Amino acid sequence: MLNYIKSYLDSTTTPGQAGNMFWASVYILLIFLGLSVAVIAMNWLERKILAHMQVRLGPMRVGPHGLLQPIADAIKLLIKEDIMPSQADGFVFWVAPIIVVITAFTVFIVVPFGPTHAVTDMNIGVLFMLGVSSLSVLGIVMAGWASNSHYPLMGALRSSAQMVSYEIAMGLAVVSAVLMTSLNQTGTGTLSMIGIVQSQQAQQVWFAFKFFPLGLIAFFVFAVAMVAETNRAPFDLPEAESELTAGFHTEYSGFRWSLFFLAEYSAMIAVSSIAVTLWLGGWLRPFPHLLSGSTWDVVFSLLPGITFLLLGLIALVGVFRMPKHPYFRVQTIGLAGFGVVLGLIGLLLFLPPVRGRIQDIFWFSAKVAFFMYLYIWYRGTFPRYRFDQLMKVGWKVLLPVGIGVLILTAVAGVLL
């Protein structure tokens, strides 16, 4: 059994390509679990970071420093009454959140966490990912239409107009990244996600820094468009709570609402991982040439463990800063346990057989985590756009910039 797993870990293709459907299913389950954990963690982190940006404390009551708050929320949502408005279109109302979740999750099939750590790798990976992620508009419009209420309909219309407008800028930025993959000896590029990262490895540059500043501008266009595509602040007009209460999911409650929540956060993670794959070198570690050599290799391979040890240390510092009152005894013990678990994970990552294999996943996750922090930072910093400003940015700024960068990249690619 152990040998079977080990032989699998050393294989050189993804399970989908090898036709190994058992391992593909295992990967799918792992992604499913990982995404759920990531969404729960993101929920807590967003509240905490946003609170500290606004000089508040955020959740503090449920568990030490509110660590159990997302779980308490999940239980609350599960046992909450599920209301469907009397005039709603029942079937469409029922199926809309499922469509949104399926589209948000299915993108992860082609996301490469490492050269072999993806469910499958197809030669149209980028197109697949663009197509599937744009399908979520369908679910949102269905949700707004089926609710038969003014706010959801307005929110759905706004949301679809916004997502549709920014998708063009997004697509143009992606084309210029695909164009860069073809600048090699054979003259043929690739649309496969793993292939794109490998061609960044071969060209020894992340595409965000290729043809400086052209790659950076294309990356910037994508970074703006992806915030608009996921309906997040400062482009969160569809759910502008001061005007539309909650946008397209006003009429949804309980577990169905939490499906929209899950879909929103996994869509954020999905577009961030696409940006990382296309422009920031996917699983590649930073400075492979400047900081090369066996010493640096060891240092970089120790980083995942060090990260987890530091997180555990932060938790242990929190233990000593807990109030010394019997009321907080359980919370203090819980926080200490959390810190010890994090530290043990860190120590596990130091083991040589794990150390070599975890690196790709670590760098990929670290880059995605950076984007997730940016999302929270935007929300804490920028005021919301007005709708006409939003359309103006999409159609009159990002679209011409996208086309211009594409043409300039093409000219540079032919001449250089």
Added chain:
Amino acid sequence: MPQNYVPIFIFIALIGILIPVTLLAAKLVRPENPSKEKLMPYECGIDPVDYSRGRYTVRYYIVAILFVVFDVETIFLFPWAVKFKALGMFGLIEMLIFLAILIVGYIWIWKKGALEWV
């Protein structure tokens, strides 16, 4: 290869089963006592005035039409981008002509005011 695409169906099947099952399982633990007021469309406590699926501004249709034009254009660019270096100067000029035609249309749309949202 076709086997690359099989995991998509596994994934959709998994989520398509898992979520309805969870929704139905949650039915066992959650309360269910609807009333007329509770099932009304939410309108900040006021009785809904009319049927909500009414008419809305034509701008949304224009955005949808423009999206189709420009998105198809983007899709046309992908095969060229993949073969970009192999096609070389010929491909570049060809694509510049294609983009020029499109940009003329884009400027026309802009001057017509289809991109304004007032």
